[in-house]
Amino acid sequence: xxxxNNHEVFLSQVSLNEDFLQIFxxxxxxxxxxxxxxxxxxxxxxxxxxxxxxxxxxxxxxxxDHDFFDxxxxxxxxxxxxxxxxxxxxxxxxMEAAANQVGSERLIMTxxxxxxNKSGKIIGLAGLxxxxxxxKNETGSVDLFTKTVExxxxxxxxxITIVKLAKMSAMSLSxxxxxxxxxxxxxxxxxxxxxxxxxxxxxxxKSDLTIAEVAHSSGFYDQAHYCRAFKSTMKVTxxxxxxxxxxxxxxxxxx
Numbered sequence: 001x002x003x004x005n006n007h008e009v010f011l012s013q014v015s016l017n018e019d020f021l022q023i024f025x026x027x028x029x030x031x032x033x034x035x036x037x038x039x040x041x042x043x044x045x046x047x048x049x050x051x052x053x054x055x056x057x058x059x060x061x062x063x064x065d066h067d068f069f070d071x072x073x074x075x076x077x078x079x080x081x082x083x084x085x086x087x088x089x090x091x092x093x094x095m096e097a098a099a100n101q102v103g104s105e106r107l108i109m110t111x112x113x114x115x116x117n118k119s120g121k122i123i124g125l126a127g128l129x130x131x132x133x134x135x136k137n138e139t140g141s142v143d144l145f146t147k148t149v150e151x152x153x154x155x156x157x158x159x160i161t162i163v164k165l166a167k168m169s170a171m172s173l174s175x176x177x178x179x180x181x182x183x184x185x186x187x188x189x190x191x192x193x194x195x196x197x198x199x200x201x202x203x204x205x206k207s208d209l210t211i212a213e214v215a216h217s218s219g220f221y222d223q224a225h226y227c228r229a230f231k232s233t234m235k236v237t238x239x240x241x242x243x244x245x246x247x248x249x250x251x252x253x254x255x
Contacts, residue, residue, distance in 0.1 A: 021045075031129040034115065039064045039081045042124065050201075051129065055236045055244055084114050084125045145169060145180060156195040157219040162188050196220060197233055204242045211238050 024032040024045040031048035033041055041048075041060045049057040052068040065074040083089050091112040111128045148169050152160065165188065166176035180188050200218035203209055209217065215226030230238050 029130060031127075033127050034124060035081060035127065036124045037085050037122070039078050048129070050234075053233050053235060055234050055241050059235070080110075080112060081125060084112050085122055088114050088122060090114070148180075152192060152195060156192060156199060157217060159219075160192055192219075193229055194233070197230055200226070200230065200238070201241070204238055214238065 021032075021034075021043055022045075024030065025047075027045075027047075029047065030045075031051045032045045033048045034043040036042050040062055041064070044052070044057050044060045046057060049055065049060050052060050054060050054068075060068075065077040068074075069077070080091055084091065091110060108129050108131055112125050113127075114122045115124045115126055117123050148165055151165075151168060162177065163173060166173045169176055171179065177188060180191070186194070196218045200214050200220075203214045203217060207214075211227070212223040215223045218226065220226035220229065227237055230236075230241070234241055236244075
């Protein structure tokens with residue numbers, strides 16, 4: 001009983017301010033966020049921002065999934081949120097195909113739990129999203145693409161044709177494109193572009209390659225193509241994104 005009382009006293013003194021929440025940036029492969037009852041993001045870590053296609057988490061605050069994902073995906077996320085808000089139910093360990101986003105090439109595991117105030121009233125939710133390494137959904141169509149996605153992840157830097165991917169999956173071209181979009185929510189071409197952008201981010205942060213070299217190493221035709229695709233997805237140029245993480249380096253580099 002004393003242990004429980006000490007536990008409750010300690011937690012009652014904890015201030016969940018933004019400085020405290022920054023600890024979630026130390027878990028780079030996990031997207032963490034807090035939402036209010038209107039499903040607006042009240043806090044999101046760096047990985048979560050990248051999932052939304054934003055380099056700066058502040059650009060996500062106050063917005064909803066509808067600002068970042070296609071309507072069908074965003075509607076589904078909102079419905080899940082309402083389940084948490086209205087019924088107080090937790091969503092734990094849900095496996096689903098990745099959203100239209102950078103950095104989530106496979107299945108993701110989603111958790112959502114209600115946040116209550118001191119009066120016990122639900123005022124929002126806390127959510128986690130993390131990529132899983134194996135295809136475990138026994139009923140979903142994503143299972144059809146295990147080998148295909150593994151091939152893409154290992155070869156996205158190379159020239160890739162949809163015809164070859166369809167043959168690899170033992171489907172006709174039209175069947176492959178239709179089923180792939182149904183499973184992952186994006187076209188094959190968009191998916192490959194996302195893989196290339198995701199791969200390029202690692203090079204931007206962890207290497208001293210020029211932007212042109214990053215573009216070539218990530219499978220893009222040229223620097224101009226890469227910069228257009230990167231900015232369309234991340235809302236900033238590759239150089240600006242790099243400077244966000246390495247402000248003292250590449251100060252004179254231009255896209």
